Amino acid sequence: xxxxxxxxxxxxxxxxxxxxxxxxxxxxxxxxxxxxxxxxxxxxxxxxxxxxxxxxxxxxxxxxxxxxxxxxxxxxxxxxxxxxxxxxxxxxxxxxxxxxxxxxxxxxxxxxxxxxxxxxxxxxxxxxxxxxxxxxxxxxxxxxxxxxxxxxxxxxxxxxxxxxxxxxxxxxxxxxxxxxxxxxxxxxxxxxxxxxxxxxxxxxxxxxxxxxxxxxxxxxxxxxxxxxxxxxxxxxxxxxxxxxxxxxxxxxxxxxxxxxxxxxxxxxxx
Numbered sequence: 001x002x003x004x005x006x007x008x009x010x011x012x013x014x015x016x017x018x019x020x021x022x023x024x025x026x027x028x029x030x031x032x033x034x035x036x037x038x039x040x041x042x043x044x045x046x047x048x049x050x051x052x053x054x055x056x057x058x059x060x061x062x063x064x065x066x067x068x069x070x071x072x073x074x075x076x077x078x079x080x081x082x083x084x085x086x087x088x089x090x091x092x093x094x095x096x097x098x099x100x101x102x103x104x105x106x107x108x109x110x111x112x113x114x115x116x117x118x119x120x121x122x123x124x125x126x127x128x129x130x131x132x133x134x135x136x137x138x139x140x141x142x143x144x145x146x147x148x149x150x151x152x153x154x155x156x157x158x159x160x161x162x163x164x165x166x167x168x169x170x171x172x173x174x175x176x177x178x179x180x181x182x183x184x185x186x187x188x189x190x191x192x193x194x195x196x197x198x199x200x201x202x203x204x205x206x207x208x209x210x211x212x213x214x215x216x217x218x219x220x221x222x223x224x225x226x227x228x229x230x231x232x233x234x235x236x237x238x239x240x241x242x243x244x245x246x247x248x249x250x251x252x253x254x255x256x257x258x259x260x261x262x263x264x265x266x267x268x269x270x
Contacts, residue, residue: 008043019057024060032069032071038099042095048108066125067117088244093240103125111132111209112132112202119141121153134189135180135192135195144172162186
């Protein structure tokens with residue numbers, strides 16, 4: 001494997017022939033997205049795109065879950081600290097747009113295997129991949145609203161493309177969880193398989209794509225992704241701006257504190 005991937009620590013990166021394996025590597029935190037992990041996710045996709053030795057990517061999470069989403073303990077600490085709202089919102093808009101654009105611009109197909117939980121930003125990572133496979137006992141949800149946030153960092157972008165818009169509205173406005181079989185039945189993921197079959201199934205599909213006609217596969221993906229890129233340009237800025245504003249709300253501060261304290265959240269709508 002090229003030493004270009006040696007810099008990553010929050011990501012475990014390994015290459016097997018033309019297949020690149022990228023593993024979210026915070027298993028003790030259910031692969032919640034810390035600042036370090038987010039920065040590495042932003043950094044890796046442009047490198048992959050330029051790596052002609054990579055035919056496909058297999059994206060996984062170490063341990064029991066694919067990704068629990070944002071690090072809520074970190075959010076609670078930030079919400080209680082009186083942080084600079086304007087500076088935070090500006091940084092959030094930049095990071096989110098670069099991350100999502102980076103995933104969409106990778107020409108090699110990305111196969112994602114979801115075990116355990118894919119929540120919030122974790123759900124966005126899974127659903128912005130090209131072929132998503134879930135374990136039967138896994139669940140996926142955009143849980144932003146549960147912690148008082150707008151589902152702006154990908155939920156409003158990708159969910160309405162994967163299901164009828166009224167269903168997307170329901171799940172984004174409630175944060176309700178969807179099981180692997182339910183997600184497959186709705187067509188939001190490619191398939192759901194028994195948990196013990198997930199690694200082999202995802203690897204088989206990823207290897208098939210990695211060793212297929214490279215240019216034809218890449219350019220087919222690139223053409224289809226234009227639909228999503230158009231949505232990025234039309235709605236992502238406003239979605240992330242509104243999400244950033246909701247970080248300043250009492251509901252966010254109170255609900256993240258409740259999560260850390262392991263008690264029910266109380267929402268005031270402010």
